[in-house]
Amino acid sequence: MIKYCVCLLFVSLSESLSLSGWIQSPGYPQGYEIDTNITWRRCAPPGHALSLTLLHLDMEDSIDCENDALKVFVDSVPTFNLCGRMTMEHLQSSINPSLQSSSGGCVSLSFQSDYSNTERHTGFRAFYTIHDVDECWENDIECSHFCHNHMGGYSCSCKPGYFLDKDQHTCRANCTEERFGEGVLTLPGSPGPYFENADCSFKLSVDEGNQIVFTFTGVFDVESRNGGCRDYVMIKTESEDFGPYCGNKAPPEIITSAQHVEVIFHSDQNDKANQGFTLVYKPKLMECTRKVTQKAFVVPPKDRYEVGDVVTVQCVTGHIWNPPDKKIFESTCQSDGKWDTIHFCEPVDCGNPEFSKADLRVLTEMFPSTSFSQNVTVKCTSEFYQLVGNAKFTCDATGEWVSEDGQTFSLNEPQCVPVCGVTNETSAGGRVFGGQKAELGQIPWQLLVRKPNRGGASLINDRWALTAAHVIKDHQQLVFYGGMVDGQDTNKIEMKTEKIIIHPGYKEPNFNNDIALVKMSSRVPLSEKLRPVCLPDKKTNGPVMEGQMGTVSGFGGVAVGQISQYLLYGHIKEYSEGPCFKTDLVITDNMFCAGNYEESVDSCKGDSGGPVVIPMVGEGFLNTPYRLKGIVSWGPKICGNKDYKGYYTKVENYLDWIRETMKNN
Numbered sequence: 001m002i003k004y005c006v007c008l009l010f011v012s013l014s015e016s017l018s019l020s021g022w023i024q025s026p027g028y029p030q031g032y033e034i035d036t037n038i039t040w041r042r043c044a045p046p047g048h049a050l051s052l053t054l055l056h057l058d059m060e061d062s063i064d065c066e067n068d069a070l071k072v073f074v075d076s077v078p079t080f081n082l083c084g085r086m087t088m089e090h091l092q093s094s095i096n097p098s099l100q101s102s103s104g105g106c107v108s109l110s111f112q113s114d115y116s117n118t119e120r121h122t123g124f125r126a127f128y129t130i131h132d133v134d135e136c137w138e139n140d141i142e143c144s145h146f147c148h149n150h151m152g153g154y155s156c157s158c159k160p161g162y163f164l165d166k167d168q169h170t171c172r173a174n175c176t177e178e179r180f181g182e183g184v185l186t187l188p189g190s191p192g193p194y195f196e197n198a199d200c201s202f203k204l205s206v207d208e209g210n211q212i213v214f215t216f217t218g219v220f221d222v223e224s225r226n227g228g229c230r231d232y233v234m235i236k237t238e239s240e241d242f243g244p245y246c247g248n249k250a251p252p253e254i255i256t257s258a259q260h261v262e263v264i265f266h267s268d269q270n271d272k273a274n275q276g277f278t279l280v281y282k283p284k285l286m287e288c289t290r291k292v293t294q295k296a297f298v299v300p301p302k303d304r305y306e307v308g309d310v311v312t313v314q315c316v317t318g319h320i321w322n323p324p325d326k327k328i329f330e331s332t333c334q335s336d337g338k339w340d341t342i343h344f345c346e347p348v349d350c351g352n353p354e355f356s357k358a359d360l361r362v363l364t365e366m367f368p369s370t371s372f373s374q375n376v377t378v379k380c381t382s383e384f385y386q387l388v389g390n391a392k393f394t395c396d397a398t399g400e401w402v403s404e405d406g407q408t409f410s411l412n413e414p415q416c417v418p419v420c421g422v423t424n425e426t427s428a429g430g431r432v433f434g435g436q437k438a439e440l441g442q443i444p445w446q447l448l449v450r451k452p453n454r455g456g457a458s459l460i461n462d463r464w465a466l467t468a469a470h471v472i473k474d475h476q477q478l479v480f481y482g483g484m485v486d487g488q489d490t491n492k493i494e495m496k497t498e499k500i501i502i503h504p505g506y507k508e509p510n511f512n513n514d515i516a517l518v519k520m521s522s523r524v525p526l527s528e529k530l531r532p533v534c535l536p537d538k539k540t541n542g543p544v545m546e547g548q549m550g551t552v553s554g555f556g557g558v559a560v561g562q563i564s565q566y567l568l569y570g571h572i573k574e575y576s577e578g579p580c581f582k583t584d585l586v587i588t589d590n591m592f593c594a595g596n597y598e599e600s601v602d603s604c605k606g607d608s609g610g611p612v613v614i615p616m617v618g619e620g621f622l623n624t625p626y627r628l629k630g631i632v633s634w635g636p637k638i639c640g641n642k643d644y645k646g647y648y649t650k651v652e653n654y655l656d657w658i659r660e661t662m663k664n665n
Contacts, residue, residue, distance in 0.1 A: 019130045025070075025111050025123025029056075032123040036113045042128050043106035047152030049133045052099035052107050056125040057086040060117050068117070070124055073108040075101055082124075103133045144171035144197060144269065161188050161195060173198030175265070180205050182282035187265060194231075194276035200265040206283035209307075209335045212261045213253065213284045220250035221275040223267070231267040233277065239338070240291070250277070255304065257289050257337035288333035295319045295345035305333045315345035318372030318397040322346050347371035350395035353378070353409050358523075360385050360416040370395060380416040384526040389414030418462050418526055421534035421625025423617070438485050438567040443553050443617060445533035445628075446567055446610065447480045447495070448487060454563065456554045456610025458628050459532045462524045464662055465495075467609035468631050468649065469506040469516040476500050480518065483530035485567040487555055493530055496521045501661055503654070512588045514633040514649045517661050533613060534627045536652040544592045544629055544650050545574040551617040552594075552648075554632065556606030557639055563606050571616050572596045572645075580645050585634075590653050592630065595645030603632045603646050604639035612648050 023040050025032045044050040052072075060068040061084035072080040079098055086095070101107050107128065135154040136147035143156035158164055158171035165172050173188045173195035185202055187194035206212055214235060223231040224246040232244035237258035245251045263279065288305040290298055296319075298311040305311065314328045315321060321329075321343045331339040350370050355361050364377040374395050380387050390403035391414060401409035424441040438446075447457040447465055455471035457480060465480065472478060478500065483493035498521040505513035524530065540546060553569035572594045580593035594612065603610070612630030620626045628651050635646030651658075 020128060022125065022127055023052075023109060024125040027123065028125055029122040031120040032059075032111075032113055034113055034115050034117065036111065038112075039108060039110045041106055041108045044101055044104055044130050045152065046104040047133055047135075048130050049103055049105065050101045050107050050128055050130050052109075052126055052128045053096050054086075054091045054099070054124065054126045055088065056122065057082060057084075057091060058122040059083045059085075059124065060113070060121055061085070068113045068121070069111075071110040071112075072099065073106075073110070074099060075105040076108075103135070142169050144169065162197075170269075171197060173200065173267075175200035175202075177201075178203045178205075182206075183280075185263060185279040185281065187276040190276055190278075192275070193273045194265075194267060196267055196272060197269045198265060198267045200263075202263040202265075204261045204263065204281055206259055208259060209286055210283035211258055211286045211337055212256050212281055214256070214263075215253050215280045216250035216277055217280055218278045219275050220277045221248055222246040222277065223270075223272055223274045230270070231272075231274070232265075233279075234264045236262045236264060240289070255284070255287065257287055257304075259286070259336060286335055286337045288337055288339060292331050292339045293342050293344055295347075307333050307335050309333045311339075313343075318348050319345040320348055348395065348397055348399050350374075350399055350401050352376075353393070353401055361387075361414070372397060376401065378414050382416075382526065384419055384531060385416040386419050387414050388417050418532045420460070420532045421613075421620060421627060422531060423620065423626070424528050436568060436570070438553060438569050438617075440485050441529045442485075443551075443567060443569060443611075444483070444529055444531040445626075446553050447482045448484075448555050449478055449480050449609070450487075453608075454556070454606040455608045456556070456606075456632065457518060458611040458631070459524065459530070460535060460628065460658075461532050461662075462526055463520050465518045465520070466628065466631060466651065466658070467516050467518060468514045468633055469502045470508070470511065470514055470633075471609040472500050472516055472518065473502060473506075473508075478518070480520075482524070483527065487565050487567075493525065495524055499665055501665065503657065510586055511634045511647065511649075512586065512590055514591075515631060515651070515654055517658065517665075519662075519665060533611060534625045535655060535658065536627050536629060539652045539655065543574050543576065544652065545594065545612075545614055548614045549573050549616045550594070550612050550614040550629060552603050552607070552610065552612045552630075552632065553617075554603060554607030554610035556608070556610070556632075557604035569617055570596065572612070575645060580647070587647070590650050591633065591647045592650055593645055593647055594630065603635065607632045608634075 026036060026038065027033060042050055059070065065081050065083035068083055070082040071078065080095060099107060132151050134149045135141050136149045141147050141154060145159050146157045148155045148157060156164060156169050161174060162171040163174050175188045175198055179202065188198060189195040204212055222233060229244050229246035232246045234241060234243035235254060237256050242254050286307055290301065290303060292298055292311065292313045295316050296313050297316060298313050310330055310332050312328055312330055326343060329341055329343055331341040334340050348371065352370055353376065360381050361378050362381055364379050368376045372395050375392060377392050378387060389412060390405065390407060393401035393403050393409050396402040423444055445459045447459055449455050449457065449471065452475065453471050455467065457465040457467035459465050459482060478497045480495045481492045482495060497518055499519040501517045503513040503515045549571045551569050552572050553567060555564050555567055558564045558568065573596060575593045610632045611628050613626045614629050615624060630648030630651060633647050633649045
């Protein structure tokens, strides 16, 4: 910015405004009176400043000038609180340089004296002047090119070829034109560096049936920095943009397929030495580009098409026409460079995967995008469930959500199934008959039925339980209790039955096929104290308990004629032959004998229908969950006799029946 100062010999600010004057304390120089309080205020008009010069100061001295004082305010800001005696040299060096207002500002003096003085003091005297402010030098004025100071203000002006913008400070290049036919475009300032702060718009037109073709010739030098365009040139048509271009490499020939084109050039406000460019434009017979519509391809494929050429248009994969009843359409190149028929390709939308209101599945995304190639992820809402199946799906071109292995969500929905065989127990030990109490959550699949026959059951998911057929025979409406270790717990979970399905092979008085499925009337509320046990993976060819010690549990007998109030458990092992007691009942491959000969651990009356699980309670982990191997079925009339052990239904023999029954009911 170049600054100029204009000096005038005679200026009339105002008939009523004094350009200078004196201010002094009353009685100066003979001395001021006591109990005096006077204020003077002098202000400068806009574009002017007021300067005050203190020539004399003689006042009573006191700590913080609390007795007599001269207070000075510059632009309403407290600047000095003066008292005592100061020499002219001191005033000139320390006080007077700060006593100048801003443009249009004010200086105020407040003089006060108290009730007494021990000696006579002359007071103060000051001289003020009002003078023009040279904004071009003294203030931060942002004139792009020239700043001119005048009395009471300033103005900006521009170099030739620029105009002053509406803000009266910014100079912009004057380069807006309309042209017809062919010609050459150069930037303002050419030859030589182009103008700064330019926003040029060249609107070009040719005859109907023609299009405009551009060729950059000679030097191409448009400012760029760090790979980005500080300045740029862009060519815009009604349907397509070319650019922005910058740097030192000229763009290739541009065929616009348009009769009317706008060339835009922008430069920033920084000083520069870039040479710009020379752009030749001329008409050419109209052609059409391959781009009939977005997200589509054409047949036959060519870079340019002559007027009258016909193409077949089809959406790219994952997009469909709007309206959607069309798969392809034909379009003809017209004399204006446009295609006569255009439809728009829109992304396929798969919509949100649908879950029922009572479902335990949700999407991890709050507001997922459901268009082509977008992804969604399914999760379970409860920590007591795990997702079985694919979790991630992608919106396919067919409008289906498809997993990585090609399965569709609609036909292979992932399911939230209860986590089975997991407990929060921390210890193990004891026995059922005369055994040890279980802790809450230690055997969370254990259920209890009190009447008409006391017995147990095992929860195997959030709707079904397994028990012994002889416990619930001849009944359809029962109530099971769970989530407790105290049979009298008032916080127990109550579960009413919807269906009771006895194995069709069960026949009394034999205990073969002593197994039944119980379906609850509603989903069981799973928690740390109520969880299902896992079923066996498959049928084993060897020992049912796989050579391990297992755990039997229940609310059954603990002594002759005595039923336990609490859930008890004990550890047992499988016996392939004796010491199981002799009986006239038929022993089948659907049963196995188990107990603990050394510890006299046994199940008892009231435990029927309850679980036998492996591994022993206290030894299960997430990667080795507890599995239901047996159901307490039958045994000797007297419990706890170490010579006589009980019989249990082999659950693994009924896996197909269990799964098929639950699926069909």
